Amino acid sequence: MERAAGMDVLETDVLVIGGGFAGCWAALRAADLKATVTLVDKAYVSRSGASTMSGGITTCPLDSDDLDTWAEEFIVRGSYMCDQRWTYQLLEGQRERIKDYIRWNVPISRTADGSIRRFASRGMVNVRGMQYQPKVAMRELRRQITARGGRILDRLFITELLTADGEWPTRAGIAGAVGFDVYTGRFVVIKAKRTIVSTGMIAMKGTHRVDNDCGDGAAMAFRAGGRLVDMEFTFGGTFNVLMKKFDFPSYNVAVAHGARLINAHGERFMQQYDPERLERSELSHVVAAFAKEIVDGRGPVYVDLRHVDDSYWTDIAKLHRGGSILLTDHVPDPKTNPLPIEPTWGLWASGRSGLQIDLGGRTNLFGLLAAGSVAKNDATGTHASAGSPTAFCKVSGWHAGQTAATEARESQHPAVATDVLTMLREQALAPLYRQPTRQAADDLHDDLARLEASVVNGMILNAEKLARMLATTEAVTVATELCRADDLHDLVKLHEARNVAACSGVVYRSALDRTESREQFFREDFPMTEPSWFCWHGATLRRDGKVIFDRQDFPTEGVRFVPPPPEAGGLGPIGAIIRGEHAALVQA
Amino acid sequence: MSDPTGGKLTINFDTCTGCSLCVLACPVDVIRMDAATAKPVIAYPRDCQVCYLCEDDCPTHSISLSHDISNSRRYSTYDEFGLKV
Numbered sequence: 001m002e003r004a005a006g007m008d009v010l011e012t013d014v015l016v017i018g019g020g021f022a023g024c025w026a027a028l029r030a031a032d033l034k035a036t037v038t039l040v041d042k043a044y045v046s047r048s049g050a051s052t053m054s055g056g057i058t059t060c061p062l063d064s065d066d067l068d069t070w071a072e073e074f075i076v077r078g079s080y081m082c083d084q085r086w087t088y089q090l091l092e093g094q095r096e097r098i099k100d101y102i103r104w105n106v107p108i109s110r111t112a113d114g115s116i117r118r119f120a121s122r123g124m125v126n127v128r129g130m131q132y133q134p135k136v137a138m139r140e141l142r143r144q145i146t147a148r149g150g151r152i153l154d155r156l157f158i159t160e161l162l163t164a165d166g167e168w169p170t171r172a173g174i175a176g177a178v179g180f181d182v183y184t185g186r187f188v189v190i191k192a193k194r195t196i197v198s199t200g201m202i203a204m205k206g207t208h209r210v211d212n213d214c215g216d217g218a219a220m221a222f223r224a225g226g227r228l229v230d231m232e233f234t235f236g237g238t239f240n241v242l243m244k245k246f247d248f249p250s251y252n253v254a255v256a257h258g259a260r261l262i263n264a265h266g267e268r269f270m271q272q273y274d275p276e277r278l279e280r281s282e283l284s285h286v287v288a289a290f291a292k293e294i295v296d297g298r299g300p301v302y303v304d305l306r307h308v309d310d311s312y313w314t315d316i317a318k319l320h321r322g323g324s325i326l327l328t329d330h331v332p333d334p335k336t337n338p339l340p341i342e343p344t345w346g347l348w349a350s351g352r353s354g355l356q357i358d359l360g361g362r363t364n365l366f367g368l369l370a371a372g373s374v375a376k377n378d379a380t381g382t383h384a385s386a387g388s389p390t391a392f393c394k395v396s397g398w399h400a401g402q403t404a405a406t407e408a409r410e411s412q413h414p415a416v417a418t419d420v421l422t423m424l425r426e427q428a429l430a431p432l433y434r435q436p437t438r439q440a441a442d443d444l445h446d447d448l449a450r451l452e453a454s455v456v457n458g459m460i461l462n463a464e465k466l467a468r469m470l471a472t473t474e475a476v477t478v479a480t481e482l483c484r485a486d487d488l489h490d491l492v493k494l495h496e497a498r499n500v501a502a503c504s505g506v507v508y509r510s511a512l513d514r515t516e517s518r519e520q521f522f523r524e525d526f527p528m529t530e531p532s533w534f535c536w537h538g539a540t541l542r543r544d545g546k547v548i549f550d551r552q553d554f555p556t557e558g559v560r561f562v563p564p565p566p567e568a569g570g571l572g573p574i575g576a577i578i579r580g581e582h583a584a585l586v587q588a
Numbered sequence: 589m590s591d592p593t594g595g596k597l598t599i600n601f602d603t604c605t606g607c608s609l610c611v612l613a614c615p616v617d618v619i620r621m622d623a624a625t626a627k628p629v630i631a632y633p634r635d636c637q638v639c640y641l642c643e644d645d646c647p648t649h650s651i652s653l654s655h656d657i658s659n660s661r662r663y664s665t666y667d668e669f670g671l672k673v
């Protein structure tokens with residue numbers, strides 16, 4: 001291949017990187033405020049990311065609801081580990097965004113009298129969610145952005161944020177981003193007054209069927225000096241994907257309609273672990289319970305759809321691929337036969353960790369904002385109920401777009417030196433010109449994904465295990481600097497491997513730094529919850545390459561819900577389930 | 589290179605009109621347009637994430653995709669514990 005000559009240089013007020021729900025709402029809001037907006041995506045906006053693939057549950061507050069009881073539930077179940085102003089902003093903002101969906105005729109599940117069908121969201125008792133068609137919502141968002149004059153650049157892979165001083169980490173702030181066209185290899189520089197990163201969550205490729213989301217934005221921001229918080233809480237689980245052979249629309253949707261989990265003896269085992277919410281408990285508790293059943297010899301575990309209400313099947317028919325639940329032919333009818341189910345456990349953040357943002361979406365770096373699942377969701381703390389991640393994407397996107405557009409009015413484009421751009425182009429495209437190597441990008445993704453091969457093993461962490469995992473990410477990082485990319489498609493995957501390795505490295509380091517267990521994070525060498533860890537746990541990269549950790553208190557001034565004084569010494573919930581001491585958990 | 593999808597991701601060229609919606613639909617760049625034939629090709633089958641977006645977006649139902657594609661890097665707990673399901 002010929003070395004690509006030159007580069008395209010574009011200018012925009014607001015650059016949005018990543019066009020899922022968060023990026024689309026950001027672009028929409030910024031365009032509404034008359035900023036020039038450029039939205040870029042490595043795939044085709046409306047057909048990419050977790051948003052398009054999501055289950056279609058979203059938090060659904062209506063004008064008639066008392067938001068205090070909703071906020072309280074988010075805050076208390078999230079162990080008060082949030083910014084309560086964000087909780088209210090989330091609920092108030094989401095109420096308006098639901099109205100947008102209604103105005104745009106996005107299909108929403110409704111009852112016979114035409115009102116929105118609402119149900120208790122998984123993990124919650126008071127908070128209500130609704131079900132809608134995310135693929136239609138994404139298509140509509142694309143249309144709305146274009147109608148407002150927003151520029152969308154599809155198949156543009158962003159490799160690095162542009163810093164105003166040409167340094168990584170920067171002291172001067174962010175001035176845009178650079179990347180290459182996935183089809184032509186053309187190097188593109190986008191200078192922006194404000195940059196919003198909305199690249200979705202951090203996840204391994206090949207484990208969740210959302211292979212675009214490799215933590216690119218978190219990794220780029222981290223290299224530029226962005227502060228990531230609570231990265232050890234990135235560990236999480238989901239039941240969205242069943243086994244290797246089966247699939248159905250969504251665990252959260254099924255249990256909202258009455259689906260049950262049973263073990264090999266037909267026992268509804270969640271009765272032991274969470275008698276109130278049962279299968280609708282926190283996902284981490286359900287995954288831990290799954291692990292416990294398997295380890296104790298009561299597996300396999302099945303999802304039992306014989307108990308769902310009729311609206312489950314009618315909603316699926318309307319909202320999910322014409323009612324197919326995508327089972328292979330040799331699977332018996334799920335209406336009458338329980339299906340074997342299994343969760344994943346690994347990097348799966350969706351708001352529990354990420355770039356910390358203020359109420360306006362600003363990160364710690366001047367000029368850089370973040371929205372959606374690349375950001376820490378401070379509205380719900382560690383507790384993501386079904387529907388809250390997408391609510392947070394909409395609302396954080398909307399606010400980031402508004403802040404960016406408003407601030408851009410008063411700003412100039414920072415000057416960027418040409419030699420910096422040339423260096424970034426060399427870095428981005430270098431793997432295409434390397435000698436053939438033994439390892440390819442695929443092998444590196446295999447190595448990384450193997451880190452979360454075992455759900456049971458992955459839930460139980462300790463220093464030695466984490467150090468081994470960290471060593472793998474470091475080896476992969478070194479390999480990405482040597483590996484050849486055969487073509488542009490492969491080049492994307494190589495950059496993705498580098499970014500997954502960078503993010504997982506921060507996750508494992510943060511996990512090593514946290515010497516306690518809490519929420520869905522369990523270390524068998526530090527199984528107890530320690531009051532001193534009731535805080536945000538920040539990680540930042542220093543110029544010498546060292547990762548610096550900090551702890552910050554949650555805002556307490558004027559908060560409506562005052563946390564009780566922290567107690568020392570409780571076993572975290574995962575530890576309690578795995579060790580069979582969950583009776584205490586049930587009473588608590 | 590052998591097809592890692594084992595022929596489980598296929599395009600019926602008798603009905604395909606070459607509209608390229610499947611190319612847009614694929615989040616992971618598995619499908620490309622072949623300039624010579626003006627028809628799509630499964631260029632990177634290894635990366636199919638089995639999301640069905642291409643199948644759903646095809647106006648002439650010319651793409652079919654089977655669940656058994658083994659691109660997955662997911663490992664089964666049941667295999668680990670030797671449990672048959």
Ligand SMILES: Cc1cc2nc3c(=O)[nH]c(=O)nc-3n(C[C@H](O)[C@H](O)[C@H](O)COP(=O)(O)OP(=O)(O)OC[C@H]3O[C@@H](n4cnc5c(N)ncnc54)[C@H](O)[C@@H]3O)c2cc1C
Binds near residue numbers: 018056059
């Ligand atoms: C299968 C599944 C089901 C879910 N179900 C629900 C549910 O029912 N309810 C709920 O509330 N939440 C659900 N979630 C979570 C929710 O979908 C996500 O939190 C949310 O969609 C994230 O939106 P986002 O805009 O932050 O990121 P995404 O929608 O993932 O968008 C990120 C975009 O950034 C692009 N991108 C990434 N890196 C780059 C780069 N380097 N250059 C250019 N572009 C880039 C990607 O291509 C992608 O389009 C589910 C998630 C999954 C995976």
